[in-house]
Amino acid sequence: MSREAKDVILASIRRGLKRFEKGRGESPAPPPTWNAGSLKHSYDEDSLTREFVEEVIKVKGHAEVTDSGEEILSFALGLFEEYGTNSCAMADGDFLESLSLAEHLESKGIGVVRPGSGDSVVADAGIGITEADYAISDSGTLVLLTNENNPRSFSLLPPVHLAIVKRSAIVHNIYDVMEELNSSVVKYEHPDQFPSCITFITGPSRTADIELNLTLGVHGPKALYVLVYGDKG
Amino acid sequence: MPSHTFQIDFKRSSKVAVADKKLKRALVSATDRFRAQRSLAVEGTQxxxxxxxxxxxxxxxxxxxxxxxxxxxxxxxxxxxxxxxxxxxxxxxxxxxxxxxxxxxxxxxxxxxxxxxxxxxxxxxxxxxxxxxxxxxxxxxxxxxxxxxxxxxxxxxxxxxxxxxxxxxxxxxxxxxxxxxxxxxxxxxxxxxxxxxxxxxxxxxxxxxxxxxxxxxxxxxxxxxxxxxxxxxxxxxxxxxxxxxxxxxxxxxxxxxxxxxxxxxxxxxxxxxxxxxxxxxxxxxxxxxxxxxxxxxxSKILADEVTRQSLYCLRCGACLNVCPVYRQVGGHAYGGVYSGPIGAIIMPQLMDLKGVYELPYASSLCGACKEVCPVNIDFPKVLLKLRSDFVKGREKGRRPGLSERMAIKLWRYAMEHRRLYEFISRIAYFAQMPFVERKGRRNGHGRIGSLPFPFSNWTRDRDFPAVAKKTFRNRWRELENENGDSEDKL
The missing domain is CATH 3.40.50.10420 (NagB/RpiA/CoA transferase-like)
Structure with missing residues (x-):
């Protein structure tokens, strides 16, 4: 039945376009993608970082620049205190690993949920900790690629999201990030290398469905904290 | 067998909506907010x-x-x-x-x-x-x-x-x-x-x-x-x-x-x-x-070269927020799925429903929708095409009656003959006197709320603006003379 529907739909499209050849035509050449060249400037990491932090704050997130692993640890510990929780769900990022953040938190009596745990366990965690693959300074956006180390739900189910961003991962605008993604993930041959989900996150979850009142945390996190780290350029 | 439960009666539901003060307040504040936010964002995007x-x-x-x-x-x-x-x-x-x-x-x-x-x-x-x-x-x-x-x-x-x-x-x-x-x-x-x-x-x-x-x-x-x-x-x-x-x-x-x-x-x-x-x-x-x-x-929309552009729509809703009709009546009057200008053009093409052919008329053709559309859909053009298809009876609508078609023919004839048109305007100015509402009469913004048969159909769902005392041509000539004078004085 589905075959039949497909054929009927494709035939009526061809009829509508007054093209009567059967089967699939030659691969058409689309108009060129828009070239963002006119918007390209040479941004240094400092100004990208500054803009990124400002924009995250504009979309009701919190953002800070950190210089050391200790600073990140103490910031995280401060959050656990502030939100009165002692559990988190932490992704397996390289940098998070290098800080031994999980071990440090566990030594302070904080339960750390790792990738592979069930959704309801993740949902009960107080804070979700992730490492962003890219960030966009112009809009204050985090870009997260799903893989075995980075489950989708860690940035989504816990009521607070703490994301770590490398300074060198910040690009200026959406054109830049799409170019990056296009030259990395799109070229993968094996379908399993292509991330099943790429999530762009700009501020905490929000709604304005009740009389246009902006309310944070409707389904996703109510609060978003972003820590930028890395050597100064 | 279509299993729709949609009901479209634009005239009736828009009357209900316009009378609903609470709805009107909500609509105006929502659409104003969206418009303002959109303008700011667009201005910031070189x-x-x-x-x-x-x-x-x-x-x-x-x-x-x-x-x-x-x-x-x-x-x-x-x-x-x-x-x-x-x-x-x-x-x-x-x-x-x-x-x-x-x-x-x-x-x-x-x-x-x-x-x-x-x-x-x-x-x-x-x-x-x-x-x-x-x-x-x-x-x-x-x-x-x-x-x-x-x-x-x-x-x-x-x-x-x-x-x-x-x-x-x-x-x-x-x-x-x-x-x-x-x-x-x-x-x-x-x-x-x-x-x-x-x-x-x-x-x-x-x-x-x-x-x-x-x-x-x-x-x-x-x-x-x-x-x-x-x-x-x-x-x-x-x-x-x-x-x-x-x-x-x-x-x-x-x-x-x-x-x-x-x-x-x-x-x-x-x-x-x-x-x-x-x-x-x-x-x-x-x-x-x-x-x-x-x-x-x-695929039916795609087959028509004029209406094909309806398929470029990204469903951003910008056209709703600027539409003077949508802002008054809200989404329900359009049947409850796609509303506003985009609803007016795609609903009649997607759904074969009683009343759906009224939707292309729910527009003053002001073109505000076309202006804000991020993919440049020419709404007025598509609306006119749909109206014309309807009138020609190509769609499963009702062909307008003989009297309406005759009236449009006469109107067209008069529009094409200036002296006749001006003559009719003079007569109409005096003939309308008993019907013009008091409000706004003096400053030339008079309205006619109801006309006797055979014009009563026209005023059943809308006011008719009163015919002005002076024709546009007369006013233009006067303005030109005034300007001419002032230029002479320079």
């Missing part, structure tokens, strides 16, 4: 006009090669481990989706906002099959609890005040009467969180689909679409077949245009690029991914 033009070219190209791109999309999604289904009409799409659910023993479904699922009345289909379905976008959740239909593409519950919602929640959810939006949102969060964790299937719409990679894109602010497409073991996405952009790279300009036109955000809170089901090693995400490609009249 490349706006350029990317609009390019997006239009790309959309034209896609629709001109839609057969190729849809097959390519199917191929890429299949390669990524997903399954593609094709549906000729809404009923077939609903059957496909309910069958996927039934075959997998699905008991409960969570849904994120999707106009296409409204179009095919998917919720009714689930309920007929004994499957529980819960809308999870807060606005849609409110609408579902109230048993109503969305009144705006982006803000489906703008016609509801917080008092309405407080009462609704306490009646339907058995919670105390809370009035603060934070409290109400918190209640919905808790109720829906449970639904998310227990659902077997998630249904989403599609903002864009990319044949190159087999990726679908979902744009939202609440995070509910992320949850719908992450937690349940099956994800089904429904897309109108026009939602294609050819390349992954093209998403940058389309996201930019869609989001800024819709809410004025630089990016919405969440944008998800979903490619197939979860990968083997992934620790979460659905085990199955299905895409249902919906025709439902779209």
């Amino acid at each position: 490349e706006w006009e350029e990317i609009k033009t390019r997006a239009r070219e790309i959309k034209e190209h896609v629709i001109d090669n839609l057969d190729f791109y849809l097959e390519k999309l199917e191929e890429s999604i299949t390669k990524a481990g997903g399954v593609v289904h094709w549906a000729r009409d809404g009923e077939e799409a609903a059957n496909i989706i309910t069958a996927i659910a039934a075959e997998r023993g699905v008991k409960s479904v969570v849904k994120s906002k999707s106009m296409a699922t409204e179009e095919i009345e998917l919720n009714n289909a689930f309920e007929r099959n004994g499957i529980k379905v819960v809308e999870t976008d807060l606005g849609e959740y409110i609408i579902q609890l109230a048993g109503e239909r969305p009144s705006h593409i982006l803000a489906p519950a703008i016609h509801k005040t917080r008092d309405d919602i407080s009462k609704l929640f306490s009646r339907k959810l058995g919670v105390p009467y809370y009035e603060e939006p934070e409290e109400l949102t918190g209640i919905a969060r808790d109720k829906l969180r449970e639904e998310f964790l227990n659902a077997d299937m998630g249904v989403s719409g599609v903002n864009f689909a990319v044949p190159e990679t087999g990726t679908i894109v979902v744009v939202e602010n609440e995070g509910n679409a992320c949850l719908c497409t992450t937690l349940p073991r099956v994800h089904v996405a429904l897309m109108g077949m026009e939602k294609v952009v050819p390349r992954f790279e093209d998403l940058s300009i389309f996201l930019n245009l869609l989001i800024k036109s819709a809410t004025g955000q630089k990016l919405s809170t969440y944008v998800s690029f979903i490619t197939g089901p979860k990968n083997i090693l992934d620790n979460d995400g659905p085990e199955e991914f299905h895409l249902v490609i919906l025709d439902n009249g779209r």
Whole structure:
């Protein structure tokens, strides 16, 4: 039945376009993608970082620049205190690993949920900790690629999201990030290398469905904290 | 057999809407807010006009090669481990989706906002099959609890005040009467969180689909679409077949245009690029991914060279917010699926319903919609084409009566003969005297609220502006003389 529907739909499209050849035509050449060249400037990491932090704050997130692993640890510990929780769900990022953040938190009596745990366990965690693959300074956006180390739900189910961003991962605008993604993930041959989900996150979850009142945390996190780290350029 | 439960009676429902002061306040403040936010965002985007033009070219190209791109999309999604289904009409799409659910023993479904699922009345289909379905976008959740239909593409519950919602929640959810939006949102969060964790299937719409990679894109602010497409073991996405952009790279300009036109955000809170089901090693995400490609009249739209551009629409809602008609009557008058200018052009083309041919007349042809459209849809042109099709009886509407056709012929004759026209205007000026309402009469803004037969049909649903004392030509001549004088004095 589905075959039949497909054929009927494709035939009526061809009829509508007054093209009567059967089967699939030659691969058409689309108009060129828009070239963002006119918007390209040479941004240094400092100004990208500054803009990124400002924009995250504009979309009701919190953002800070950190210089050391200790600073990140103490910031995280401060959050656990502030939100009165002692559990988190932490992704397996390289940098998070290098800080031994999980071990440090566990030594302070904080339960750390790792990738592979069930959704309801993740949902009960107080804070979700992730490492962003890219960030966009112009809009204050985090870009997260799903893989075995980075489950989708860690940035989504816990009521607070703490994301770590490398300074060198910040690009200026959406054109830049799409170019990056296009030259990395799109070229993968094996379908399993292509991330099943790429999530762009700009501020905490929000709604304005009740009389246009902006309310944070409707389904996703109510609060978003972003820590930028890395050597100064 | 069409199983629509939509009812369109634009004249009657717009009268009800215009009389509803509460609704009018809500509509004006919502549309004003969206407009202001959009303008700010557009002003801050130096490349706006350029990317609009390019997006239009790309959309034209896609629709001109839609057969190729849809097959390519199917191929890429299949390669990524997903399954593609094709549906000729809404009923077939609903059957496909309910069958996927039934075959997998699905008991409960969570849904994120999707106009296409409204179009095919998917919720009714689930309920007929004994499957529980819960809308999870807060606005849609409110609408579902109230048993109503969305009144705006982006803000489906703008016609509801917080008092309405407080009462609704306490009646339907058995919670105390809370009035603060934070409290109400918190209640919905808790109720829906449970639904998310227990659902077997998630249904989403599609903002864009990319044949190159087999990726679908979902744009939202609440995070509910992320949850719908992450937690349940099956994800089904429904897309109108026009939602294609050819390349992954093209998403940058389309996201930019869609989001800024819709809410004025630089990016919405969440944008998800979903490619197939979860990968083997992934620790979460659905085990199955299905895409249902919906025709439902779209191939008919595509066949008409003038109305084809209706298929370029990104569903941003910008045209609703600037439309002087929508701003007065709201979304329900259009039948409750697509409303405003975009509703006026696509509803009559998608749905063969009584009353649907009134919608292209729900416009003053002012062109504000065309101006804000991020893909330059020429709304007035399409509206006129649809009206003309209707009058010519090509559509299943009613041909206008003999008297109306004669009147239009006479009107046309007079318009083409200036002296006759001026003569008639003079007569009309005096003849109308007894009918002109007192208000505004003196300053030349008089209106005629009701005329005797045979003109009574005209004034039944609208006022007629009174014929002015001086004709435009006379006033022009006077102005010219005045200016001439002043120039002489220089």
